[in-house]
Amino acid sequence: MTAAIEVDGVTVRYGEALALDDVSLEVPTGAVTGLIGMNGSGKSTLFKAITGMIRPESGRILLDGASPARARRRGAVGYVPQSEAVDWSFPVCVRDVVMMGRFGRQGPTRRVRACDRLAVDDALEQVELTAYAERQIGQLSGGQKKRAFVARAIAQDARIMLLDEPFAGVDKRSEATIVELLRALADDGRTVLVSTHDLHALPQLADQAVLLLQKVLFHGKVDEALAPERLALAFGLDVLGRDGVA
Numbered sequence: 667m668t669a670a671i672e673v674d675g676v677t678v679r680y681g682e683a684l685a686l687d688d689v690s691l692e693v694p695t696g697a698v699t700g701l702i703g704m705n706g707s708g709k710s711t712l713f714k715a716i717t718g719m720i721r722p723e724s725g726r727i728l729l730d731g732a733s734p735a736r737a738r739r740r741g742a743v744g745y746v747p748q749s750e751a752v753d754w755s756f757p758v759c760v761r762d763v764v765m766m767g768r769f770g771r772q773g774p775t776r777r778v779r780a781c782d783r784l785a786v787d788d789a790l791e792q793v794e795l796t797a798y799a800e801r802q803i804g805q806l807s808g809g810q811k812k813r814a815f816v817a818r819a820i821a822q823d824a825r826i827m828l829l830d831e832p833f834a835g836v837d838k839r840s841e842a843t844i845v846e847l848l849r850a851l852a853d854d855g856r857t858v859l860v861s862t863h864d865l866h867a868l869p870q871l872a873d874q875a876v877l878l879l880q881k882v883l884f885h886g887k888v889d890e891a892l893a894p895e896r897l898a899l900a901f902g903l904d905v906l907g908r909d910g911v912a
């Protein structure tokens with residue numbers, strides 16, 4: 667398996683606070699990789715470093731061999747941000763949000779072509795939001811909002827898909843729809859990195875799992891990641907009771 671995302675010795679600090687500590691990780695092409703870690707473990711920071719939104723203090727990241735900035739300019743990276751990072755009052759409808767995925771392909775004039783409309787309609791259908799296309803994005807339920815952003819990434823036709831907690835605050839139906847879509851994207855050769863708190867859904871969702879706590883604690887098979895002693899470490903609960911965090 668080749669690595670679509672190569673993270674090599676990446677350290678990120680916010681002021682004094684160490685968010686990522688010498689993280690090295692290879693995310694394989696054509697698979698779903700689950701990113702697991704407690705709040706504050708650095709998951710969103712890792713996504714931002716991979717998209718090039720923040721620059722690490724040290725280390726290097728390559729996306730299909732290119733720098734994050736270059737990969738992003740090419741439209742090779744689709745990103746579904748954590749809900750908290752989105753201004754839901756923004757006056758755009760669902761179709762507009764999905765169309766944003768096409769911007770990178772429209773050239774400097776941003777003229778919408780027939781193929782852009784087709785791609786948007788197709789993506790809306792895949793996430794089952796066709797009937798909501800003209801709604802203002804903020805008027806959707808949590809699950810529908812997430813599906814709208816997944817549709818944006820699908821319309822973008824990105825090789826690499828990054829999803830930051832797409833299941834948080836999401837109804838079961840939306841979750842099932844998103845899981846199915848991500849599996850299909852991976853089977854189609856896309857690279858999917860998804861952070862989640864839903865450990866129950868992890869075996870259906872992911873081919874492999876990464877446990878993050880500033881550092882990579884584990885990267886491998888999902889069932890091994892879910893071993894109680896590993897999860898306890900990742901979530902700051904030492905099962906042997908030496909250093910427990912309440």
Ligand SMILES: Nc1ncnc2c1ncn2[C@@H]1O[C@H](COP(=O)(O)OP(=O)(O)O)[C@@H](O)[C@H]1O
Pocket residue numbers: 680683684685703704705706707708709710711712
């Ligand atoms: N913009 C920021 N400024 C200062 N500290 C931040 C900022 N973003 C995140 N942090 C801190 O960095 C650490 C990692 O945060 P984050 O990557 O958001 O973790 P996660 O997504 O796993 O919850 C946390 O301690 C958080 O408080």
Ligand SMILES: [Mg+2]
Pocket residue numbers: 709710711748830
């Ligand atoms: Mg986060």
